[in-house]
Amino acid sequence: MITRLKDLLEQTDNRKLKLVVVSCHDEEVLEAVFESYKLGIIEPILIGDMDKTYEIAKKQNFLLDNLVLINELDMVMAAEIGVKMVSKGEADFIMKGLLDTSTLLKAVLNKEWGLRSDSLLSHVMIYDVSTYHKLLYLTDGGMNIAPNVEEKEKIMKNACIVAKALGNTTVKVAKEKVDSKMNATIDANWIAEKYNNSEYDGNIIVDGPLALDIALSREAADIKGVESRIAGDADILLVPNIEMGNGIGKAITYLAKGKSAGIVMGAKAPIVLASRSDDHITKLYSIALGKMVASKIYV
Amino acid sequence: MITRLKDLLEQTDNRKLKLVVVSCHDEEVLEAVFESYKLGIIEPILIGDMDKTYEIAKKQNFLLDNLVLINELDMVMAAEIGVKMVSKGEADFIMKGLLDTSTLLKAVLNKEWGLRSDSLLSHVMIYDVSTYHKLLYLTDGGMNIAPNVEEKEKIMKNACIVAKALGNTTVKVAKEKVDSKMNATIDANWIAEKYNNSEYDGNIIVDGPLALDIALSREAADIKGVESRIAGDADILLVPNIEMGNGIGKAITYLAKGKSAGIVMGAKAPIVLASRSDDHITKLYSIALGKMVASKIYV
Numbered sequence: 001m002i003t004r005l006k007d008l009l010e011q012t013d014n015r016k017l018k019l020v021v022v023s024c025h026d027e028e029v030l031e032a033v034f035e036s037y038k039l040g041i042i043e044p045i046l047i048g049d050m051d052k053t054y055e056i057a058k059k060q061n062f063l064l065d066n067l068v069l070i071n072e073l074d075m076v077m078a079a080e081i082g083v084k085m086v087s088k089g090e091a092d093f094i095m096k097g098l099l100d101t102s103t104l105l106k107a108v109l110n111k112e113w114g115l116r117s118d119s120l121l122s123h124v125m126i127y128d129v130s131t132y133h134k135l136l137y138l139t140d141g142g143m144n145i146a147p148n149v150e151e152k153e154k155i156m157k158n159a160c161i162v163a164k165a166l167g168n169t170t171v172k173v174a175k176e177k178v179d180s181k182m183n184a185t186i187d188a189n190w191i192a193e194k195y196n197n198s199e200y201d202g203n204i205i206v207d208g209p210l211a212l213d214i215a216l217s218r219e220a221a222d223i224k225g226v227e228s229r230i231a232g233d234a235d236i237l238l239v240p241n242i243e244m245g246n247g248i249g250k251a252i253t254y255l256a257k258g259k260s261a262g263i264v265m266g267a268k269a270p271i272v273l274a275s276r277s278d279d280h281i282t283k284l285y286s287i288a289l290g291k292m293v294a295s296k297i298y299v
Numbered sequence: 300m301i302t303r304l305k306d307l308l309e310q311t312d313n314r315k316l317k318l319v320v321v322s323c324h325d326e327e328v329l330e331a332v333f334e335s336y337k338l339g340i341i342e343p344i345l346i347g348d349m350d351k352t353y354e355i356a357k358k359q360n361f362l363l364d365n366l367v368l369i370n371e372l373d374m375v376m377a378a379e380i381g382v383k384m385v386s387k388g389e390a391d392f393i394m395k396g397l398l399d400t401s402t403l404l405k406a407v408l409n410k411e412w413g414l415r416s417d418s419l420l421s422h423v424m425i426y427d428v429s430t431y432h433k434l435l436y437l438t439d440g441g442m443n444i445a446p447n448v449e450e451k452e453k454i455m456k457n458a459c460i461v462a463k464a465l466g467n468t469t470v471k472v473a474k475e476k477v478d479s480k481m482n483a484t485i486d487a488n489w490i491a492e493k494y495n496n497s498e499y500d501g502n503i504i505v506d507g508p509l510a511l512d513i514a515l516s517r518e519a520a521d522i523k524g525v526e527s528r529i530a531g532d533a534d535i536l537l538v539p540n541i542e543m544g545n546g547i548g549k550a551i552t553y554l555a556k557g558k559s560a561g562i563v564m565g566a567k568a569p570i571v572l573a574s575r576s577d578d579h580i581t582k583l584y585s586i587a588l589g590k591m592v593a594s595k596i597y598v
Contacts, residue, residue, distance in 0.1 A: 213549045
């Protein structure tokens with residue numbers, strides 16, 4: 001079981017899965033891609049502006065000679081080429097470079113040649129905070145604005161797939177509490193009614209609605225007299241909406257100084273989708289995360 | 300300017316303001332009250348079950364001889380007595396003990412003898428996190444569920460009063476970003492339209508909507524190319540709803556291991572309103588915070 005993000009780099013398997021990078025011509029993106037290649041994690045396929053790519057590679061003292069390189073300046077075309085490669089099995093997973101997320105996802109969701117599945121695309125962030133005893137998964141703080149009950153269930157399952165790929169035999173999901181007077185609470189009792197305190201899917205334990213302190217602290221649960229099998233030991237925080245996920249995530253990054261890795265699940269392959277402001281190590285961890293998920297689940 | 304919570308204890312003025320504690324018979328509450336008395340911060344007036352209070356005091360080796368003690372087992376009556384003492388000027392501020400928040404606030408809001416003002420009651424939390432260079436104010440994560448524009452303005456002003464009482468000459472308010480597709484976004488552009496990047500009230504600078512990373516990190520603002528005079532230097536985080544405030548606050552407490560103090564503003568006196576799960580030091584800081592605000596603003 002992976003309990004720290006650096007283990008993603010160390011516990012990678014020997015297979016160099018093929019990562020296709022769409023609109024790759026970005027310094028930070030390429031730095032992370034080159035490093036993960038050197039670490040034996042992936043074999044990159046680069047699609048984008050090759051003039052710029054060569055320039056960046058030269059600056060970083062990286063030789064492009066052995067790589068598959070596709071010169072395509074148009075972002076829509078680059079996305080189509082990248083997605084089709086994964087569809088055809090020529091690549092194992094995909095990473096967003098210097099293009100709009102919507103452009104990439106439109107290609108991913110294309111009905112003819114895209115990577116659609118029965119699930120919903122959702123964003124899974126994994127935080128490694130020194131004050132917590134294992135990795136903390138947060139979903140969905142990046143993609144689904146205000147998911148309904150059915151969508152939330154798919155979001156939860158996507159995160160569980162990631163947790164299982166990282167070796168969690170039991171996954172503890174804390175559904176975040178929503179105040180009952182709020183608009184967003186139509187499904188406040190979703191868990192309580194359907195899954196509360198019950199084994200959900202063999203080895204997934206869902207409980208909630210739980211406030212964040214209960215999910216993270218056994219002591220807080222004891223003081224408040226809250227009984228929960230996952231108190232203080234949550235793996236996944238299932239938040240009610242994107243703004244809450246975003247707020248908690250940024251508090252972790254900027255105040256708890258946690259490290260992170262992010263991935264989009266729900267397509268036929270993992271999508272590495274880092275934010276511009278993510279630092280180099282976050283991008284590297286995200287690639288390693290995509291590789292591990294692709295390797296354990298999809299390939 | 301108070302930049303760390305411990306300074307609240309050290310920079311308290313010599314006046315022992317009178318704190319009336321409603322339904323005081325709680326070990327944790329009394330421990331914090333006794334300690335703040337010993338530190339010369341306040342002079343307590345205790346209302347509640349005096350048998351239990353004497354018992355707890357004995358256990359904590361504290362002599363009650365010199366204090367005003369009122370034996371009142373009924374919580375509604377205890378709240379009324381406490382609030383009336385503040386109304387009449389016999390006490391300077393008020394603290395919630397072992398009673399429901401709603402019972403205390405009902406008394407505070409009584410139209411005949413309560414502590415109503417033109418403002419709105421709102422909760423202000425102050426966090427002291429080692430990773431941030433000064434105190435971080437968060438509002439409202441404890442009282443107003445989903446405030447509208449007018450309410451938000453009052454919530455902001457309440458927090459600014461606290462910040463000014465703690466010596467902030469300029470108060471930088473970051474209005475948290477809300478996704479425009481969400482229900483809660485009726486006022487997403489409140490600041491942008493009315494106050495964006497403008498001096499609001501002499502020495503209050505409001506900017507937003509800003510994502511949390513921009514509010515807390517100059518570097519993140521630079522990478523994202525966001526221009527804001529308060530980037531990386533926010534004093535107050537004005538969040539869109541209680542669940543977001545609660546989530547960010549708990550992430551700070553449990554993952555960033557921040558210390559905190561909380562207070563309710565908007566009445567004619569500060570209300571110290573700690574949560575059961577708050578530890579002893581949080582309660583002590585909250586009393587010292589109430590004292591400083593009462594001392595600088597109200598008394």
